[in-house]
Structures are given as C-alpha cells and as structure tokens.
Amino acid sequence: MVAVLCSSNGCKDESSPEVDMSIGTVMDVDPSLFLEGTTVTVVPCTLSNGTETTCYQIVASTPSEHDMGPWCPDNIADGAEAGGIWLENGQVYDVDGDFIANMATFYNDDAWLMYDENGDIYVTDSEEDCINAANPNVGEEYRNYCVECIPDYIEGLERSWLIPTSPVKLTSSSSFAGPGPGGFGGPSVRGIAFNGVEFSGAAPVDNILSAYTLAPFDDAGGHINIHQGYHYHAATGLSAEVPQEDGHAAMIGYAMDGHGIYGQLNEDGKEPEDLDECRGHYDEIRGYHYHVDAPGANNFINCLQGAYIN
Secondary structure, eight states: OOOEEEETTEEEETTOTTBOTTOOOOOOOOGGGSOBTBEEEEEEEEBTTSOEEEEEEEEEOSOSSSOOOOOSOSBTTOOGGGSOEEEETBEEEEOOHHHHHTHHHHTTOTTOOOBOTTOBBOBOOSHHHHHHHTSTTOOGGGTTEEOOOOGGGGTTOOEEEEEESSOOEEEEEEOOOOSSTTOOSSOSOOEEETTSOEEOOOOOHHHHHHTTEEOOBOTTSEEEETTTEEEESSOOSOSOOBOOTTSOOOEEEEETTSOEEEOSSOTTSOOOTTOOTTSEEEETTTEEEEEOOOTBTSOSOSOEEEOOBO
C-alpha cells in the first residue's frame, strides 16, 4: 500500500524517496503576509516531484510600501539621493555623481566617460532607449549611457507566480535555471517579496559593463525591465519585513518552493553558521527556511531544497 499524507493543503506521497520525511515543523505559506495591492488565490497544481497539491497564485505589479527609483543621477555634481546603487565584488556603492565621474578609475579603463563637458550624465530618456539599451547586443549609440527605465513604461503590467501552499522539502536540492534560452535547472525566479515583487536571479553585470553601460538598482535593490517589470537583485531592508520575537532575522518573503526567506543577519549582526548549500537551515519555530546573501552579492539564495512548480 502507498502511504499518502493529506491535509487541507493537499497530499504528498510519503513513499517517494525524494521527499524528506525527517523534517519536523513545516510552516504553511501565510497569504495574509502579502501586502495590499497583491492578489492571492488558491489553485490546484502539481509540484516538480509529482506531488498534487494546491498553490497560491500571486499577482502583483509594483511595490506598495516604498518608492521605485531614482536610478541615474543627472549631473556629476549630484549627491547620493539623486541616484541608486551598484553591486560590485560583494560591495554596495552609491551611484552618485562622483561615482559616475570616476568610473574610468574605478574600472581602470579610460573608455568610461558617461558625461559631457557640463557634467551632464548621458541617461536613457525614452521607452525605446530603455528597451534598446537593455538588449544583450546593445548598439554603439548607447555606449557610456546610464540605463534608466521608469515606472511609466510598465504601467498596467502584472506578473503572476505560483508557490505551494505548504512546502514539500526534498532530500536533494534543485538548481535554478541557467541564463538565456535553454537554461538548465528549475525556475529562474528565486522568490517573492511580500509586496509581490520577484527576487530575481543575478543581474548580468558583466554584459552590462562590457557594453560600457550602467544599469543601477534603486536603494531597495530593484530596477525595471520592460518584460520583467520591477524586480529585485538585492535585499537591502527597504521591502516589507516580518520581525521575529526571538532575535532571528526578519522574514522578507517566500522562495518558489514555499519555504520562508529571511534576512541575511540575525539581530546580533551575525549570519547563521549552519546554512546549507542553498543558504537554508531548520529550526522548530520556522521550519526549514532560507537566509538571503549579502546585499552586494547580486544574489539571494543558491538553490531550492523544496519542490516547486514546473
């Protein structure tokens, strides 16, 4: 006889060798944590390991708890409040006028000159420019441009994701999809913030820089792509958080397998020492869950330990 475990959130085959039955506390996804402005509904779904269950379908567009932008300053005299941030070698840098003025020194390459004789910075200023400058094969006409796509360009755009209502932890991890067409592995999106915005895969900074362009993130770690909409590449503490009462890092969203995602550091300023290869670990209060990477790492989590939606 096949042993099947069922609850209000669906069923899973206990006999499957892929399911980690040693796990203790399992925390269901709490739909009430998603902010006003997101739509959450329950739909039937089948997970990557064949589990038939239910999923939350989450539909959202832009964050409701913080502003988007700014990204590119206008002049090399502008301060940090006029621009966003850049992630390089694990560090977070303010994209202020001084950063733009000194890019040739920063990258040890005299070809960087992103401003004119008046100090005015070359910034994309139309939807067409935004699309063309974000193209992997960007043309020479956008060389030394600061690429800025603004919220007006994605007005009316909605994104939709599915995550299991109750996570199913597996005995082995799943890689994320590789970049570009035919990328291997599982989903490319790492997770969903409580405002419905995606925690995206790593930004292709090498491609961006090789074209002598810069596509800054705002202070929340997000920027806009016409097709992706607004999305995050770093967790900087500006999106909605759920504080914990025991000194544990605050919760910031859910991974695509339904396990919780928490900040990098606990209240003592330290990262947990027992994180696995996916940046996850277990405790009896939160069950299995993840801690995001440092803001400058251009990364959230490394893989998924649970079943996800194919």
